[in-house]
Structure formats: C-alpha cells, structure tokens
Amino acid sequence: MTTAATDEGFVVFDHVQKSYDGETLVVKDLNLSIGKGEFLTMLGPSGSGKTTCLMMLAGFETATHGEIRLGGTNINHLPPHKRGIGMVFQNYALFPHMTVAENLSFPLEVRGMGKSDREAKVKRALDMVQMGKFANRRPAQMSGGQQQRIALARALVFDPELVLMDEPLGALDKQLREHMQFEIKALHERLGITVVYVTHDQGEALTMSDRVAVFNDGRIQQLAPPDELYERPKNSFVAQFIGENNKLPGTVESLEEETCTVRLQTGELINATPVNIRHVGQETLVSIRPERIEFKPEMMPPGAHMIDAEVLEVIYMGDIFRTRMRVAGIDDFVMKSRNTLGQTKLRPGERLKIGWHPQDARALDPM
Amino acid sequence: MTDATSQMITTADGKPLKAALAASLAVRRRRAFLLVAPLFLFILISFIVPIGQMLFQSFYNDTFSKNAPALVEWFSTHPEGSEIDESAYAALAADLALMKKNRSAGEAGTRINYDVSGTRSLFTSTARGADKFQPPFKEAILKVEKKWDDPNVWRAMRSASSPFTLDFYLAANDLTRDETGKIVPVAEGQAIYKKLMGRTLMLSLEITALCLLLGFPIAFLLSSLPMRKAMLLMILVLLPFWTSLLVRTTAWMVLLQSQGVVNDLLVWLGLIRDDHRIQMMYNETGTIVAMTHILLPFTILPLYSVMKTIPPSYVRAARSLGATSWTAFRRVYLPQTLPGIGAGGLLVFILAMGYYITPALVGGADGQMISNMIAMHMQKTLNWSLAAALAAELLAIVLIFFWIYDKLVGIDKMKLG
Numbered sequence: 001m002t003t004a005a006t007d008e009g010f011v012v013f014d015h016v017q018k019s020y021d022g023e024t025l026v027v028k029d030l031n032l033s034i035g036k037g038e039f040l041t042m043l044g045p046s047g048s049g050k051t052t053c054l055m056m057l058a059g060f061e062t063a064t065h066g067e068i069r070l071g072g073t074n075i076n077h078l079p080p081h082k083r084g085i086g087m088v089f090q091n092y093a094l095f096p097h098m099t100v101a102e103n104l105s106f107p108l109e110v111r112g113m114g115k116s117d118r119e120a121k122v123k124r125a126l127d128m129v130q131m132g133k134f135a136n137r138r139p140a141q142m143s144g145g146q147q148q149r150i151a152l153a154r155a156l157v158f159d160p161e162l163v164l165m166d167e168p169l170g171a172l173d174k175q176l177r178e179h180m181q182f183e184i185k186a187l188h189e190r191l192g193i194t195v196v197y198v199t200h201d202q203g204e205a206l207t208m209s210d211r212v213a214v215f216n217d218g219r220i221q222q223l224a225p226p227d228e229l230y231e232r233p234k235n236s237f238v239a240q241f242i243g244e245n246n247k248l249p250g251t252v253e254s255l256e257e258e259t260c261t262v263r264l265q266t267g268e269l270i271n272a273t274p275v276n277i278r279h280v281g282q283e284t285l286v287s288i289r290p291e292r293i294e295f296k297p298e299m300m301p302p303g304a305h306m307i308d309a310e311v312l313e314v315i316y317m318g319d320i321f322r323t324r325m326r327v328a329g330i331d332d333f334v335m336k337s338r339n340t341l342g343q344t345k346l347r348p349g350e351r352l353k354i355g356w357h358p359q360d361a362r363a364l365d366p367m
Numbered sequence: 368m369t370d371a372t373s374q375m376i377t378t379a380d381g382k383p384l385k386a387a388l389a390a391s392l393a394v395r396r397r398r399a400f401l402l403v404a405p406l407f408l409f410i411l412i413s414f415i416v417p418i419g420q421m422l423f424q425s426f427y428n429d430t431f432s433k434n435a436p437a438l439v440e441w442f443s444t445h446p447e448g449s450e451i452d453e454s455a456y457a458a459l460a461a462d463l464a465l466m467k468k469n470r471s472a473g474e475a476g477t478r479i480n481y482d483v484s485g486t487r488s489l490f491t492s493t494a495r496g497a498d499k500f501q502p503p504f505k506e507a508i509l510k511v512e513k514k515w516d517d518p519n520v521w522r523a524m525r526s527a528s529s530p531f532t533l534d535f536y537l538a539a540n541d542l543t544r545d546e547t548g549k550i551v552p553v554a555e556g557q558a559i560y561k562k563l564m565g566r567t568l569m570l571s572l573e574i575t576a577l578c579l580l581l582g583f584p585i586a587f588l589l590s591s592l593p594m595r596k597a598m599l600l601m602i603l604v605l606l607p608f609w610t611s612l613l614v615r616t617t618a619w620m621v622l623l624q625s626q627g628v629v630n631d632l633l634v635w636l637g638l639i640r641d642d643h644r645i646q647m648m649y650n651e652t653g654t655i656v657a658m659t660h661i662l663l664p665f666t667i668l669p670l671y672s673v674m675k676t677i678p679p680s681y682v683r684a685a686r687s688l689g690a691t692s693w694t695a696f697r698r699v700y701l702p703q704t705l706p707g708i709g710a711g712g713l714l715v716f717i718l719a720m721g722y723y724i725t726p727a728l729v730g731g732a733d734g735q736m737i738s739n740m741i742a743m744h745m746q747k748t749l750n751w752s753l754a755a756a757l758a759a760e761l762l763a764i765v766l767i768f769f770w771i772y773d774k775l776v777g778i779d780k781m782k783l784g
C-alpha cells in the first residue's frame with residue numbers, strides 16, 4: 001500500500017510546524033507521506049496535536065511553517081471548500097435543520113449537480129451504509145450509531161479521494177464501535193479511498209490501519225504498520241503507549257550490533273536487543289511484553305534468559321491469567337498466560353523462575 | 368393477543384394502572400400549583416384585573432347612562448327616528464335636575480362631548496338652572512340653550528344611553544356615524560389614528576430590522592470570542608441597560624439636535640453648511656435612532672445565547688463538503704440562528720410597538736407613535752375609553768404578529784436566553 005520510495009505520497013506533510021499562540025509549537029517538524037489508498041491512523045495521547053494536523057490538512061488551520069501537498073500540489077493556501085476532502089467529525093456535525101437526505105445532498109448541491117443525479121447518488125450512499133430507510137429523518141431523531149453512519153455517508157457521497165476522520169467512533173459504546181470499525185474498514189477497501197483517521201484508542205488503530213503514526217508532544221514517535229509497532233516499538237513512549245509492557249531499568253554493560261547486556265538494579269545481568277542505545281554505560285529501560293514471558297521449563301524458548309520471580313497476585317481474566325510478580329526489585333512485573341486446560345495454577349507467595357527470549361527484551365532509551 | 372392488550376393493566380396491588388398514575392401525578396401537580404400560586408395571585412391582582420378593566424372600558428362607558436335614567440328610559444321606548452317631542456324634553460329636564468343635584472352634569476356632558484364637541488358646556492350651563500324648569504319643557508330648555516335643537520346631540524345621547532358601545536372602536540379607526548346612523552369615515556382632517564397606527568407599525572418594523580441588522584454581527588462576534596473578551600464586550604452591550612432611560616434619551620438629544628454634537632462636527636468638517644444643518648431630531652429619524660439604540664440589547668442577548676450553542680464544526684463540515692464561506696453561512700449557520708432572530712425580533716417589535724417615553728421626547732410631530740396618543744387620551748382629554756380601544760387594537764396587532772411568528776417559526780423554537 002505504501003508508495004514506492006521514488007514517487008511522492010498522495011498526502012505529504014513537509015517540515016510542517018504549527019503554533020497557535022506564537023510561543024509554543026503544537027506540531028513540531030512533522031514529516032509524513034501518505035500513499036494513495038492507504039489507511040493511516042494518527043494515534044496519541046490527548047493534546048499531542050492530532051486534531052491540529054487534521055485541521056491543517058482540511059484547511060481550517062494554516063501551517064505556521066512548512067508545506068502540505070495533496071496529489072503533488074501545495075495546498076497551504078487553498079480554501080477548505082476547494083480541497084475536495086471528505087471529513088467525519090467526532091460530534092458528527094450533521095446539519096440539524098435538514099433531513100438526512102438533505103444533509104447528503106448538500107455537498108452535491110453546492111457542486112451544482114442536477115436533481116436526478118443528486119437523488120441517485122444520495123440513495124446509493126445511504127444504501128452503502130444500510131440507512132436507506134432513514135432518508136426523511138432529522139438527525140435528532142436518530143441514535144448515535146445511526147448518525148455516525150449518515151456522517152460517514154455524507155463524507156463519501158461526493159466521491160472524495162481523501163477522507164479525514166477525527167475520532168469518529170469516540171461517542172459510541174464498545175460493541176457498536178467494533179462493528180463500525182469493521183464497516184469503515186470494509187468501505188475503505190471497497191472504495192479504494194485514502195483515509196486519515198485520528199483516534200485515542202490503540203485497539204482501533206491496530207485493527208484498522210495500514211500504518212499508524214504515534215504522536216506525542218507534537219512529533220511522530222513512530223510510523224509503522226501495526227504489527228511492527230507492537231512488536232518492535234522504537235522508543236519507550238511507543239512501547240508504553242501501545243499495549244502493556246514490563247520495564248526493567250538498568251545500565252548497558254556491553255553493546256554489539258544485535259545484542260547487548262544490561263545490568264539490572266538488583267545486580268543481575270540480562271541479554272537484550274538494543275533499539276536506541278548509543279553507548280556502554282548508558283541508562284536504559286528493558287521492555288518485555290507480558291505475553292512473551294514463560295514460567296514452565298518445558299515451554300521455555302531456546303536461549304531464554306531465566307530470572308527469579310515471586311508471585312504477588314493472580315488475576316483471573318477469563319481467557320488469560322494475569323500474574324503480577326516481583327522481578328529484579330520491580331513490583332509490577334506482569335506475566336500473561338493463557339487459560340488452557342492443563343495450565344499450572346500459581347499462588348501468591350510462590351517463588352519460581354521465569355524467562356523470555358532475548359529478542360523479546362528490547363533495550364530502549366530511559367524516558 | 369388482542370385480548371391481552373384490551374385487558375385493563377393493573378398495578379401490583381390490583382388498582383388500575385391509569386388511576387394509580389393519575390393519583391401519583393395529582394400530588395405533583397398540586398405541589399406545582401402551590402409553588403406558582405403566590406406569583407399567580409400577584410399577577411392576577413396587579414396585572415390581569417387592571418388590564419381587563421381597562422379593556423372593558425373600551426366598550427363599556429356608563430358615565431352618561433347612569434346619570435340620565437329618564438332619557439335612557441325615553442330612548443328605550445322611542446325607537447331611532449322618533450320625533451324629539453315634549454316627552455323627550457321632559458325626560459331631559461328631569462335628568463338635568465338630577466345632574467345638578469348630583470353635580471354630575473360635567474361627567475355626563477364629557478361622554479357626549481366625545482361625539483359632538485362643545486356639548487360639555489351645554490350640559491353644565493343648562494343644568495345650572497335645571498331645578499327651575501316648568502312645562503312646557505321644550506320651550507324652557509331651548510330658551511336657555513338653543514343648541515339642544517341639534518339632532519346630532521340627540522343622536523349622541525341615544526348612542527350613549529346604552530353603556531355598551533363600539534363607538535370607541537369606530538373612533539379608533541377614524542370612523543363615525545352619520546345622521547342616519549350609518550358608519551362613515553370621519554372628515555379628512557380628523558382622521559389620525561389609522562395613519563398613526565400604520566406609522567407605529569412601520570417604525571416598529573424598521574427598528575426591529577435595524578436592531579437585527581446591527582445586532583447579528585455583534586452577537587456573532589461575541590459568540591466567537593474567548594470568554595474573557597466576550598464578557599468585556601458584553602458589558603459594553605449591556606451598558607445601556609444600566610443607565611436611566613431618560614439619561615440615554617437626553618444624550619441622544621444632545622447628539623442629534625440641530626445645534627447638537629453631530630451637526631456641529633459635520634459643519635466643522637465642512638461636510639454641510641451652517642444654514643443647512645440636518646434635522647435628525649424631533650422627527651422619525653430621531654425616534655428610530657434613539658429607539659434602535661435602546662432596544663438593541665434585546666436582540667443581541669437572544670442571538671448570542673443561540674449562537675453560543677452552535678458548534679463551529681457545523682460550518683466546518685459545510686466548508687469541507689464544498690460550500691464557500693457565504694454558502695456555509697447562508698445554508699447552515701443562518702438557519703440555526705433562526706430561533707434567536709425570531710425571539711430577538713419579536714421581543715424588540717413588541718417593545719417598540721408600545722414604546723412611549725423616547726418618541727415623546729425625541730419624536731417631535733412626525734415621530735409620535737400610537738402610545739403617545741394613548742397617553743394623551745389618558746392624561747389630557749380624559750377619554751379613557753378611546754385610550755382603551757386604541758390599546759386593545761395595539762394588543763391585537765401584537766397578538767397577530769405573535770400568531771404569524773408561531774405559524775412560520777413555531778413558538779416552541781423561540782429561545783430568549
């Protein structure tokens with residue numbers, strides 16, 4: 001999906017900076033290239049500048065510095081209505097004084113489309129989100145999920161090539177949200193549109209996207225496909241933000257290309273994969289996913305590193321057991337094990353040896 | 368299935384559900400009534416009753432009929448067109464004597480004077496010697512005052528002999544009855560009320576339009592500013608509310624009169640010549656300018672409160688869907704401010720229709736409104752019935768506009784604050 005290195009992406013942020021007050025930069029040197037037909041998600045904590053980026057792309061905010069290009073042309077000074085970008089807002093922004101059909105027909109009307117064409121397109125768009133029966137309702141007479149579908153249909157009805165969505169599912173309950181995620185993804189694949197999607201929800205980001213841009217503090221911390229993001233986080237922020245992670249602080253003892261040794265605070269020496277370690281003697285955080293930790297000797301991966309642990313708490317979560325233990329002086333070290341038929345039941349106070357493959361231990365910058 | 372639904376639904380202890388619901392609601396209703404009772408009483412005593420009484424006066428006036436029982440009796444036995452004979456004069460003499468005794472000749476005369484001017488003195492002067500009249504009364508009375516011969520006086524007395532009358536509504540519409548009792552327009556020079564009512568309507572509509580035109584951008588600015596700045600500006604908007612109405616009106620007089628600040632400035636700038644000063648005061652312009660200023664906050668506040676609730680994402684959505692900023696404003700923003708426009712416009716219109724003090728001070732002859740005429744009849748001519756009839760018409764016009772508004776926009780959509 002991603003564009004080849006030679007030609008430029010469909011949407012390009014080129015050294016974009018943004019400041020609202022002239023004192024602080026909300027977006028700091030953003031470089032991002034989005035390929036045609038790609039589903040890119042901007043993920044990050046509140047206030048990290050996601051909406052600001054989207055607003056600059058839609059034309060409601062101007063970049064303080066840098067260039068935004070759409071299909072190869074600079075759109076910095078193009079007014080929003082000439083950009084032809086579909087947009088779905090978090091509060092849906094359906095016009096309350098118009099019916100559903102009028103809402104959908106609005107973008108076609110302002111483009112000067114004839115009445116019969118409009119009706120056909122509106123009908124097609126409504127059928128696309130399975131809302132054909134609601135054409136004459138007003139937005140206030142519909143549930144949140146239904147309004148969401150209409151908002152989606154309205155953003156798509158004029159066949160934009162690029163659709164922006166700012167936390168479109170934020171107001172829906174979990175079940176409906178998962179269903180809509182599925183539908184949006186299906187629409188994206190069917191229509192071949194480019195989608196830039198903003199969310200808080202990492203689950204959403206991982207399941208829907210071709211690539212995820214993790215934002216923090218006005219910068220992209222990592223831009224990668226979901227699996228890479230999860231399995232190979234590039235820094236401690238990403239490691240911590242995506243999924244659960246155990247962090248063991250320590251100091252780098254030795255450093256090679258593929259591996260390094262880290263001396264933990266309690267004195268143990270462990271092997272890890274260096275990610276952004278620069279030199280020996282540096283402080284580091286070794287991060288290990290809870291589901292990559294094993295405690296049964298027969299299941300231990302070859303070359304695993306073993307370490308002492310004391311069970312503090314076992315939480316039954318249905319499909320998994322979540323075991324909290326003390327490891328290397330850290331009290332919130334978590335291990336997740338599947339709830340299988342023959343699974344060994346651990347008890348608080350039990351002492352055992354746990355282990356993981358050195359590839360799963362990633363030595364990152366201390367935050 | 369149909370059986371089950373037609374069966375009476377009961378509560379757990381077997382009472383019919385409807386009765387149980389009514390009982391539980393009754394308590395709540397009684398409490399609600401007790402809460403509003405004091406205000407209701409207050410309004411009833413201090414507002415509804417006096418207004419009702421006032422409006423009652425517009426078609427009920429017994430100042431003549433209660434003071435002239437014999438004439439009332441005579442008119443009731445002698446139909447319209449009967450000859451004014453000795454028996455009529457006998458009744459007149461008896462009533463004049465009664466009026467002298469009760470000192471009510473002036474009161475009764477005033478009522479006839481509304482229809483035939485100059486008759487109040489006729490009553491008072493004739494009543495002075497009323498106890499000495501001897502038959503034949505016609506001769507005796509005519510000897511004192513020749514004017515009792517006038518058929519207009521008798522017609523006026525006949526119509527006043529019933530306390531219930533629509534004459535005041537006729538008068539309020541520049542109509543009167545001719546010799547045969549037919550309803551005809553009054554003489555050209557005396558027709559003032561309809562024109563005045565029309566002007567009041569026009570002025571009110573103009574003022575409403577001006578207030579909306581001026582208020583809309585301010586309200587928009589207020590709603591889009593950050594809270595701190597918005598509050599500062601709001602204080603400026605509300606400043607007129609905090610100063611006395613008289614002071615404000617006088618300030619406008621200082622500004623607008625021909626030797627006033629604005630004219631002086633224009634002369635000083637050389638835009639107009641000293642002997643061509645613009646007349647901005649004591650005419651319609653004065654009324655419009657001063658009243659627009661005074662009523663402006665009444666449009667701004669409802670507009671502001673409506674605009675405040677419109678999230679910017681609507682206009683953004685419209686823009687992203689391809690609308691120019693003008694189209695987005697016209698098709699998306701403006702329709703959503705309609706409740707505010709309606710509320711503000713209606714409020715200003717109603718207030719303007721009944722405004723009194725400002726037109727009285729700055730309006731001059733051209734800038735007078737119907738309320739000034741009502742005040743005149745209340746205070747100077749003491750024709751309260753006519754004042755009441757005019758006021759009732761004013762009320763009717765306002766109610767008609769209210770009704771039109773309800774039909775067009777819907778009263779439930781109005782948002783006052």
Ligand SMILES: Nc1ncnc2c1ncn2[C@@H]1O[C@H](COP(=O)(O)OP(=O)(O)OP(=O)(O)O)[C@@H](O)[C@H]1O
Pocket residue numbers: 020021026044045046047048049050051052053200
């Ligand atoms: N119109 C504005 N004026 C001034 N500052 C703003 C404005 N909009 C956003 N900011 C600031 O810019 C920063 C980034 O805001 P932005 O809305 O882009 O965050 P976000 O990543 O979308 O957050 P969230 O997940 O909460 O929506 C925040 O610190 C915010 O306070």
Ligand SMILES: [Mg+2]
Pocket residue numbers: 050051052166
């Ligand atoms: Mg946001």
